[in-house]
Amino acid sequence: MRLSFAGFAWRNVWRRRLRTALTLGGIGMGIGAFVALVGFSRSFEHAWLEMYENAGTDLAVVQKTFLNTEVDQSAGAILRQIPQIAQAAPMVINMMAVTPEVNTLVYGWKADTFEFSALNILQGRKFQDGQQEVMLGELLAGSLNKKVGDTLDLQGSTFRVVGIFRSGSALEAGAIIMPLDQMQALSEMQGKVTAYHVRLKPAPAGVSPGEWRKEAEDAVAKGLPGLRAVPAAQRAANNQLVILAHAAAWGTSLIALLVAALGIANTMAMSVFERTKEIGVLRAMGWSRERVMLLILMEAAALGVAGGAVGVALGWGALQALGALPQTASIASTTLPVRTLVDGLLMAILVGVLAGSVPAWRGAQLSPVEALRHE
Amino acid sequence: MSRTGRTDSENAGGLAGAESASSPGTMNATSPWILEVRDVAKGDFLAITGASGSGKSTLLHLLGGLDEPTEGTVLFRGECLGGTQRGAACITLDTYRARFAGFIFQSFHLLPSLNAMENVQVPMLGAGAHAHNREEKARALLVELGLEHRLGQYPTQLSAGERQRVAIARALINRPAVLLADEPTGAVDTAAGEDIGALLQELNAAGQTLIVVTHNPELAARYTRRVIAIADGHVASDTGALL
Numbered sequence: 001m002r003l004s005f006a007g008f009a010w011r012n013v014w015r016r017r018l019r020t021a022l023t024l025g026g027i028g029m030g031i032g033a034f035v036a037l038v039g040f041s042r043s044f045e046h047a048w049l050e051m052y053e054n055a056g057t058d059l060a061v062v063q064k065t066f067l068n069t070e071v072d073q074s075a076g077a078i079l080r081q082i083p084q085i086a087q088a089a090p091m092v093i094n095m096m097a098v099t100p101e102v103n104t105l106v107y108g109w110k111a112d113t114f115e116f117s118a119l120n121i122l123q124g125r126k127f128q129d130g131q132q133e134v135m136l137g138e139l140l141a142g143s144l145n146k147k148v149g150d151t152l153d154l155q156g157s158t159f160r161v162v163g164i165f166r167s168g169s170a171l172e173a174g175a176i177i178m179p180l181d182q183m184q185a186l187s188e189m190q191g192k193v194t195a196y197h198v199r200l201k202p203a204p205a206g207v208s209p210g211e212w213r214k215e216a217e218d219a220v221a222k223g224l225p226g227l228r229a230v231p232a233a234q235r236a237a238n239n240q241l242v243i244l245a246h247a248a249a250w251g252t253s254l255i256a257l258l259v260a261a262l263g264i265a266n267t268m269a270m271s272v273f274e275r276t277k278e279i280g281v282l283r284a285m286g287w288s289r290e291r292v293m294l295l296i297l298m299e300a301a302a303l304g305v306a307g308g309a310v311g312v313a314l315g316w317g318a319l320q321a322l323g324a325l326p327q328t329a330s331i332a333s334t335t336l337p338v339r340t341l342v343d344g345l346l347m348a349i350l351v352g353v354l355a356g357s358v359p360a361w362r363g364a365q366l367s368p369v370e371a372l373r374h375e
Numbered sequence: 376m377s378r379t380g381r382t383d384s385e386n387a388g389g390l391a392g393a394e395s396a397s398s399p400g401t402m403n404a405t406s407p408w409i410l411e412v413r414d415v416a417k418g419d420f421l422a423i424t425g426a427s428g429s430g431k432s433t434l435l436h437l438l439g440g441l442d443e444p445t446e447g448t449v450l451f452r453g454e455c456l457g458g459t460q461r462g463a464a465c466i467t468l469d470t471y472r473a474r475f476a477g478f479i480f481q482s483f484h485l486l487p488s489l490n491a492m493e494n495v496q497v498p499m500l501g502a503g504a505h506a507h508n509r510e511e512k513a514r515a516l517l518v519e520l521g522l523e524h525r526l527g528q529y530p531t532q533l534s535a536g537e538r539q540r541v542a543i544a545r546a547l548i549n550r551p552a553v554l555l556a557d558e559p560t561g562a563v564d565t566a567a568g569e570d571i572g573a574l575l576q577e578l579n580a581a582g583q584t585l586i587v588v589t590h591n592p593e594l595a596a597r598y599t600r601r602v603i604a605i606a607d608g609h610v611a612s613d614t615g616a617l618l
Contacts, residue, residue: 286473286501
């Protein structure tokens, strides 16, 4: 029967069980949205990084401008003359509908690209350049129920499935890969590519990998004005799709968190009002204003912690649902980064404390006599 | 009601009511709401009586550091309470309430979400006392007040008399120099009221200074050592210290 400060705070919160449960539901929805959306956008970014790392891509050569993402295919010849560069693989990426419900990433590669080294072909073979052939990631093949020899309609053209592959990156496991020329025709990008993926030669003795990569970047900037060479990790974090995913995730989450904060503020304001007399008793017992304020803030933080736990569970569930839905399975990873869990909980506590600060301050300002007279 | 006060006690545990200008125990004829009480001695058991609205609760609030006088000064052991006096820092009201004053209310004001043991620990929790120490002291006090079988009971599970005993234990937990009670028998039946009166008398006999505001003339006459009658904000009569 030992009374702790935190226990006292939690007893106060739990006295109004229905109101507290509803508030926790509100916080849980906000934090759940944060965990699911930001977790999704981060796992999306992580999948990009995995894709580059697995393929051994060191640099991506792209347009300097954000909106114009097309690179002239003639850049390939210049890139291959740069002494630091071992291989430069052109690629096109786009998102296409394979059924009315399912959109998936589609890559256009050359048949001889080094990027195949990251794939494990489970059935069939690689496609051949110039042929209407596609390879499917095993996740997509499963959801579409396709096997080698089947056909697939894309943008009004029919392709033959020649291979099923496995990849360590979620972006490829649920994707289609086809010959670059076929992809350019489908996307009306003849002579253009989205980017060149570059593998560097090993750095010579006495030159660090970082210096070697920087030399390559400078050489690209000099030889191809208008283009830039971006390290793979930076490209994973800063490509247009990831930037848009992050922006949408944070924007939506912040709105949800704001609603959650208003819920906590309302609950705490009501709680302080209802307990005015009790606060007067605490003050009469010698509790300082600061101690009363700390108690109310701790109650708000307790709501935040409990709501955060609910939110993390909801967010994890939502991410699993995104990973299971055919519409999103090809681009969603169900892995929830630990950083997102920690961020979600910290965000919940921060929202709780901020939302509880005004009611706490008002509660602490009550004069003992006035508070004791409150009915 | 304007509140003017000066507690003025040079006695070790004492404090007093209010004084504006004149000698102790007299009324200030020019200001009808000035309260004058002086020298509550250590070990005293003072009853303040009077009709509703007479100012006795206000006086108790001033003496307990719950409120500050609009004029004048409240002194405790020669030191002012709250604010400053002639540039000298006074004892803050928070410190005074936490370390020197204990309160008992007519309607107990126990916290409904806490059981008896936990309610008694609340003042020590406010002072940041060690958890083990809090628990030990709370248990000892409740046992001393005959509530050893009610430690885990919540206020709604206790009788009115038991609730008031828990409230008394809570008021005593920080070993206050003075215990202040506002109508301590006002919300209990006659039998429980006599128990409470006897308990307060026992505490006083053990050296506890008490100031009680009461409508109950029997409580005032039977258990206390000194009775001050308040009328219209003034001391109408004072039987003097240590009857």
